[in-house]
Amino acid sequence: MEAPQTLPLGYDSFAGLREDNCIFADKTRLIYELVKVKTPVFLSRPRRFGKTLLVSVLEAILKGRKDLFEGLWIYDQEYDWTPHPVINLNLAGVESDTPEGLENRLGYRVGLIARQEQIELVPGAPADLFLALIQELFRKYGERVAILIDEYDAPILEHFGDTDLAEKIRKTLKSFYGALKSCPEERGFIFITGVSKFAKTSLFSGLNNLTDLTLEKKYANIVGFTIEEFDNLFKEHMEETLNEFISTNSIEEIKTIADLKTQILGWYDGYSWDGKTSVLNPWALLTFFRRKEFGNFWLDTGHPGFLEKMIKTGQITFVDIFNKDFFTDSMNIIDIGDRINLKALLFQTGYLTVARTEFTGVGTHYFLNFPNLEIKTSVAQLCLSLEDPIKDPLLLVTQGKAILETLINRDAAGFRLALESFINNFSYRVFTYNENFYSMIFTLAIAFSGQLCEPQREVAGGVMDLHFRSRYGDDFVIEFKYVPLPPIEDNSYERAKKELMEEARDKAFEQIERKRYYFRFQGGGNKIFKTALIFGGRAEILVDFQEARNWRLEWNEKLRSYAVKET
Numbered sequence: 001m002e003a004p005q006t007l008p009l010g011y012d013s014f015a016g017l018r019e020d021n022c023i024f025a026d027k028t029r030l031i032y033e034l035v036k037v038k039t040p041v042f043l044s045r046p047r048r049f050g051k052t053l054l055v056s057v058l059e060a061i062l063k064g065r066k067d068l069f070e071g072l073w074i075y076d077q078e079y080d081w082t083p084h085p086v087i088n089l090n091l092a093g094v095e096s097d098t099p100e101g102l103e104n105r106l107g108y109r110v111g112l113i114a115r116q117e118q119i120e121l122v123p124g125a126p127a128d129l130f131l132a133l134i135q136e137l138f139r140k141y142g143e144r145v146a147i148l149i150d151e152y153d154a155p156i157l158e159h160f161g162d163t164d165l166a167e168k169i170r171k172t173l174k175s176f177y178g179a180l181k182s183c184p185e186e187r188g189f190i191f192i193t194g195v196s197k198f199a200k201t202s203l204f205s206g207l208n209n210l211t212d213l214t215l216e217k218k219y220a221n222i223v224g225f226t227i228e229e230f231d232n233l234f235k236e237h238m239e240e241t242l243n244e245f246i247s248t249n250s251i252e253e254i255k256t257i258a259d260l261k262t263q264i265l266g267w268y269d270g271y272s273w274d275g276k277t278s279v280l281n282p283w284a285l286l287t288f289f290r291r292k293e294f295g296n297f298w299l300d301t302g303h304p305g306f307l308e309k310m311i312k313t314g315q316i317t318f319v320d321i322f323n324k325d326f327f328t329d330s331m332n333i334i335d336i337g338d339r340i341n342l343k344a345l346l347f348q349t350g351y352l353t354v355a356r357t358e359f360t361g362v363g364t365h366y367f368l369n370f371p372n373l374e375i376k377t378s379v380a381q382l383c384l385s386l387e388d389p390i391k392d393p394l395l396l397v398t399q400g401k402a403i404l405e406t407l408i409n410r411d412a413a414g415f416r417l418a419l420e421s422f423i424n425n426f427s428y429r430v431f432t433y434n435e436n437f438y439s440m441i442f443t444l445a446i447a448f449s450g451q452l453c454e455p456q457r458e459v460a461g462g463v464m465d466l467h468f469r470s471r472y473g474d475d476f477v478i479e480f481k482y483v484p485l486p487p488i489e490d491n492s493y494e495r496a497k498k499e500l501m502e503e504a505r506d507k508a509f510e511q512i513e514r515k516r517y518y519f520r521f522q523g524g525g526n527k528i529f530k531t532a533l534i535f536g537g538r539a540e541i542l543v544d545f546q547e548a549r550n551w552r553l554e555w556n557e558k559l560r561s562y563a564v565k566e567t
Contacts, residue, residue, distance in 0.1 A: 004236035009286040014056040018068045025229040028074035030222050031057055040180075040190035040207045043222070044197045044214040046350030048283035048298060050223035051193040052090060055150045058191055062086050062146045084188065085137040087113060088148045096155035099172045106130075106176055131179035134186050144188030147180065152203070153194040156336070161309045166336045174203050181207065196334050196348050215329055215354075215366070217274040224271060224279030230264075237289045244292045251294075251394075266397075267294050270371035271350070275357035281350075284374055296389060298350070299378040307349060311382050316342060318383040318440045319456040322447070324352055324368040332366075343368065351375055355452075369452060373397065380444050384430045393448075396425060400448030407543075408470045410529070416541045419445065423539075431538070435482035438535040439465060442480070461515030475521040477548070478531040479508035485537035501534045501542045508532035509546055518548045 008022035017024060034041065035058065045051050060068050064083035069075045089109060096102040106126035110133055114121045119136045121129050137145045155173060159165045180187060190207070197214060204210060213219045225233070238257055245254045254260050268284045287297035310316045320342050327343050334341045334348070346352045347368060355369035370376050377393040380386070390396065399422040406414035422445045431437065439455065446453045446468060453468035466478040481504040486496050512518065512530045521528055528548035535541060555561075 004240060005233075007237070007286045007290055008053075009283075009290055012052045012056060014053060014060050015065070015068055017053070023233050024072075025225055025233060026072045027054070027222055028057070028061075028069065028072045030219060031061065032074050032077060032079065034058070034191075034213075034219070034222075035061060035189060037189075037211055039209040039211045040192065040204075042192045042194075042197070042210055042212045042214070043219070044194055044212075044348055045223055046348070047195055048281070049350070050282050052092070052150050054223055055088065055090070055148045055191065055193060058146075058148060059086050059088050062189065082143075083141075084143050084146050085117075085141045086146045086148065087133065087137070088150070089113075090150040092151040092154045094155055096158055096169055099168045102155055102169060102172050103176075106172075125175075127176050127179045130176060131182050134179065134183050138183075138186035145186055146189040147187055147191075149177075149190075149192045151194055152177075152192050153196045153198065156198075157195060160336070161313075161315070163336055170198075170202065170336055174205070177203055178205075180204070196345070197332055199333050199335055202335055215273055215332070215364075217277075220272065220274040220277040221279050224282055225285060226277065226279055227265070227269065230280055230285070234285075234289065241289060241292050253394075263294065263394075264288065265372075267373045270353060272354045272371075275354045275366065281372075281374070294393075296374050296378050296381070298374055299381070307345075307351075308382055312385060315340075318443065321346065321351070321379060321383065322443050322453070322455045323457070324452075325454070326358075326365040326367040328363050328365060330363070351379065370447060373448075376444075376447055379447070383440055383444065384426060386426070386430060388427075390425070392425070396422065396445075396448045397450075399425075400445045401450070403442075403445045404449040404451050407476065407531070408472070408474070410545045412543050412545075415543050419541055420539070433482070433484075433538060435480050435535070438482060439480040442466070442478075442533065459515075459517055459520055461517055461519070464512070464515075464517035467517075467521075469521075469526075473526045475518065475526055475528045476531050477512055477518045477521070477528065478533055479512050479517075481505070481508050481532070481534045483534060483536040483540075485540065488537075497536060497540060501536050501540065504534045504536075505532040505542055505544050508534065509544075512548075522548075 006020050006022040008017050008024065011017045011022060031054070043051070061074070062084045063086055064081040066075065066081045094102065094105045094109070096105070103126050107129055110126060110129040111121060114133050114136070117137060117140070119133065119140065121132050121136070124132075134145050134147070152173070155169050156166050159169060180190070192204075197212070213222070238260060242254070242257055242260050245251055245260065251263070254263060264285070265280070268288065269280045270278055271281060272278045281298055284298045288294060307316070324343070327347070331341065332344045332347065334344050343352075351370070352368040353371040354366045356367050358365045358367065370379065373393055377390045377396070380390060380396075399418060402418040403415065403422060406418050419442070423441055443453065443455050443466060451468055453466055455466045457464050457467055464477055465480045467475065469475050483500045483504045485500060486493055509530055509532055518528045518530065530546045530548050532542070532544045534543070
């Protein structure tokens with residue numbers, strides 16, 4: 001077996017990656033098309049997804065470094081490789097605790113590039129220095145200046161939970177980026193990356209016709225590893241890792257390359273920006289091969305800290321995270337303020353991905369879901385505020401599927417056993433005995449099963465607790481209830497428990513019926529099951545089902561209106 005190529009973990013420099021014989025997915029066909037775009041270009045992707053390496057590849061192409069591309073697609077194309085002046089600004093890690101601190105660091109970054117180019121700038125505001133650098137590079141080389149801005153929004157996202165400070169940082173950045181509109185003749189190719197997509201007028205009001213590639217099908221796999229790339233590039237690492245798993249017998253289910261691939265894809269694949277092309281998270285995949293164990297590697301370094309703070313402070317609840325539904329391109333925008341576009345925020349930061357698309361008369365709808373097991377366990381840890389990592393996420397998947405199957409088959413005894421097993425994975429320290437906690441646990445179980453579900457869905461009659469549609473097309477409308485039970489030492493405990501839980505069950509069915517939560521699902525020939533899920537005390541579970549009656553609208557001639565009639 002040949003020695004595997006070096007894992008490019010932590011490599012941001014394309015030159016360094018090539019010199020060290022690192023694994024590299026050849027995206028130069030797409031990048032070749034990208035550099036021909038005449039308008040400023042924007043790409044949103046989550047952190048730790050390869051944006052900085054992409055910027056480095058663009059810089060190498062624009063600077064004419066053909067020597068770095070031997071063996072890659074672009075090497076043999078009719079590209080003239082004329083060197084262009086390039087400004088490469090990466091704002092990740094820039095000090096931004098105050099607007100003044102951010103201004104100082106922006107000025108320092110611009111000054112550093114100027115010194116490298118042996119250009120002397122007159123001291124001034126960061127925007128003035130940025131403009132002067134562009135103009136001086138144009139005079140020095142006689143060529144339009146390519147401008148690459150990586151992680152343009154990082155200083156804002158660092159303080160996204162602090163509205164006042166985030167707004168001040170935004171104004172500072174807007175002033176800095178305003179330099180771009182003052183030099184239309186001197187600037188050439190512009191490429192901007194970031195996690196979030198703020199309204200154009202919020203930061204780049206001077207850049208007309210900004211081309212957003214985020215949801216363009218053509219560029220869906222411009223970062224990340226496709227399954228084909230994974231198969232071609234990691235053969236040696238797969239064999240080495242399989243031998244490690246077999247020798248240690250760490251996961252019994254992994255006996256072959258196919259077994260290992262199935263597990264890897266389940267953990268780290270599933271990210272999509274067009275609903276068809278999926279890619280593996282590069283940071284997580286490379287870390288897995290380095291450590292030869294499964295884990296939530298992206299959560300450790302790539303997730304946005306502000307999101308965790310917002311969950312812990314109650315600004316975001318588990319219901320907000322699980323109400324995924326869909327968005328349109330025009331809705332994929334966030335901004336600073338009290339009303340956060342959470343759906344777009346979770347998508348942009350990597351917690352949700354495009355599961356499928358549907359074209360309507362008014363545009364494309366992007367339906368969202370969690371991409372893989374790593375994200376599901378990350379979401380579970382965030383929602384439950386777990387301090388320790390979840391020890392066996394694969395067990396949660398198995399148990400989640402068992403919960404789903406017993407529910408679909410209306411097997412009450414099997415359901416109780418499966419759900420109790422799922423609950424026992426979590427420390428009693430995280431338990432809060434109320435309806436909200438148990439509904440969160442159940443929703444997490446359904447998520448681990450891979451089933452799409454809708455918690456706290458608003459309908460005409462009110463807010464139903466949860467809905468999902470089984471693979472058979474049956475609809476389950478679920479109402480949760482929590483019942484405090486008397487002390488178990490009480491002699492009448494069993495009788496009181498039975499009465500209290502059955503009373504809560506009857507109320508759940510009555511509520512579903514009275515508010516007609518299931519009315520919107522009728523008409524498709526599918527069965528609808530009203531489902532009462534009752535939790536009592538610390539460990540009691542009651543589940544029951546009733547097939548919903550069929551309703552139809554009937555014209556009442558006397559009242560001159562439609563009325564709902566049972567059929």
